Amino acid sequence: MNHRWSLSNRLALLFAACTAIVSLFAGVLFSRGSEAHFIELDQQVLEAKLIGVRRALQDSHGHDPRKLLDDELSRQADLALRIKDNEGVRWHGGSIRIPAQVPERLGLSTLSDANNDYRVLNAPLYLDRADSAQLTLLLDITHHQHFLQRMQRLIWLTVGLSAVATALLGAWAARRGLRPLRRMGAIASNVSARSLNARLPEEHMPAELAELAHSINDMLGRLDDAFQRLSAFSADIAHELRTPLSNLLTHTQVTLTRERSLEDYREALHGNLEELQWMAQLVNDMLYLAKADHGLLALHREPLDLAQEADLLLEFFAPLAEDTHVHLSREGNSHMEGDRNMVRRALSNLMDNALRFTPDGGEVRVRIVDGAQEVSVSVENSGEGITADLLPRLFDRFYRADPSRQEGSSEHAGLGLAITRSIIRAHGGEIRCESADGWTRFVIELPKSN
Incomplete structure (x- = not known):
């Protein structure tokens, strides 16, 4: 079984990793900056001492140059001097021990032996002479290196402690921040078929x-x-x-x-x-x-003349209307693309429904209104209206607005309007019912093309 990390632990580790990376990056920059600063300071010290040595040798005027050099070096105990001439190597005494292997290249360099670290500056003793002896100044920087080593250890310690502290604080913050999510989970776990009315609180959530x-x-x-x-x-x-x-x-x-x-x-x-x-x-x-x-109705779209379709239905229902002396009429015309059989079935259901609830001597009419983008078809019948509280339920399955109809009727099952609405929606339209002033009308709004 695979172990899955919780979101709180993931966020805590992410916080810790980000903090460690940032701390390490800052520590490395500080360490490199400190090291560069010490190199710059050491170079300034060595170059100043180089100028002093050259000046001391130039101002000797019969005095022993070694004594002048000793006086110059005695002012700084961590500095040593070596001079190598063209005839051989000559060592001059200094306050620190000179390593056996010293870099020969001109310029500033760093040297380390078993116990000490040095900054080395090689330069010609006389700038105006091609055969000038080479002067080497060594500065003991062991205390600098110890400081940098302590700084690096402090950086690693800070990175570790910061990562641990951030992980703990991140875990606490994540658990606290995800508390609403846990409450949502607890409520959702109690949702069942018998408690679908449960709702999640939205007021105090992020x-x-x-x-x-x-x-x-x-x-x-x-x-x-x-x-x-x-x-x-x-x-x-x-x-x-x-x-x-x-x-x-x-x-x-x-x-x-x-x-x-x-x-x-x-x-x-x-x-x-x-x-x-x-x-x-x-x-x-x-x-x-x-x-x-489930959207599985397959539509066979073709151009439809709605006036012609309505007239065919009025002709079909004419004998039934004559029995009850109901007047049938049609107004307007329009064209659209749709499934002929489905549209006929929808209009037929509305016509049948209108005739059943139209009193003797009443009127049923089909009104077609042509629009720029859509067409409106309404089937209207005179007679007793439908109360406003019943209008939203007319398209429910098995619903009958006439309470006198008995269950299990072999004539009407209360599905006609539900089927009509499904057909209209399959064509991308909508249907609604209005009842006022002694007229009940079912209004269909359909796009001309879809």
């Missing part, structure tokens, strides 16, 4: 987590709504199928209680066939809605 909590709350709201719809849908479909199944079972049991004539059996089978056809239609409608919910 901005980033508040945005996440808001998104999760929206998701929980959608899940709660979908679960409630699914539960209601399962109950509704069971409720709808119970009556026809009970009718089939009872009818069949009664038919089989005794011997009957062939005509009686034929009549019983016809009755069962009607119930089975209604159940088959119900199942087909449910499959259609399931496809629509």
Whole structure:
């Protein structure tokens, strides 16, 4: 099993690593700067002493130059002098021990032996003579090197302590900063099908987590709504199928209680066939809605003349309207691209719904309004209006605005408007219902092309 680091530990290690890198970088810069500063100071000391030695030799005027050099070197105990002429090597005494191997190249260099460190300056004794002897000045810088070594040890110690301290403080800060996230996790772990109404607190959270909590709350709201719809849908479909199944079972049991004539059996089978056809239609409608919910409706788009489609439907419903003396009419015209069969089914559902709720002698009309980017189609019927509190539920599955209709009707199952809305949305449009002033209208707004 792979060990997974917690987010707090990861942040703590990240803080520690960043602090160690920054501290180390700063320490290296300080160490290099200190070393360069000491080199510059040593060079100034050696160059000043070189000038003094040359001046002492130039001002000897019959005096013993060695005595003058001793006087010059006696002022600084950590300085030594060596002079090598063209005839051989001649050592001059100094206050510090001169190493056996001394660099011969001109300029400033650094020398180390077993116990001491030196800064070495090689230069010609006389600047105006080509055969000038070579002068070597050695400055004991052991105390400088010890300081730099102590500084490096202090830098490493500071880096280590800073990393440890930052790791501890980072872990504490991370755990404290992630406390709202742990609370979110605790609340989310208690969410189940029975407690989808739980919501994450957004008031006292950081901005980033508040945005996440808001998104999760929206998701929980959608899940709660979908679960409630699914539960209601399962109950509704069971409720709808119970009556026809009970009718089939009872009818069949009664038919089989005794011997009957062939005509009686034929009549019983016809009755069962009607119930089975209604159940088959119900199942087909449910499959259609399931496809629509998952975006699986395959649209065969083609140019449509909406006025022609509406006229065909009005002609189809004309006999039914004549029985109740309902006047049918159509106004306006427009064209769009869509699936002909689906659009016909949607308009047919609205026409059928309008005729069923239009009183005798009423009126049903189809109004088409052509727009620049979209087309509006409304199916209107006169009659008793629908209260405002019922309008949002008209497109729910199995919902019937007429309370007098009984469950399990073999004529209407309350899916027509739900199917109509699915068809309209599949075409990229929307549908709404308005009811006022004795008129009820279903308004469809569709894009001309999508």
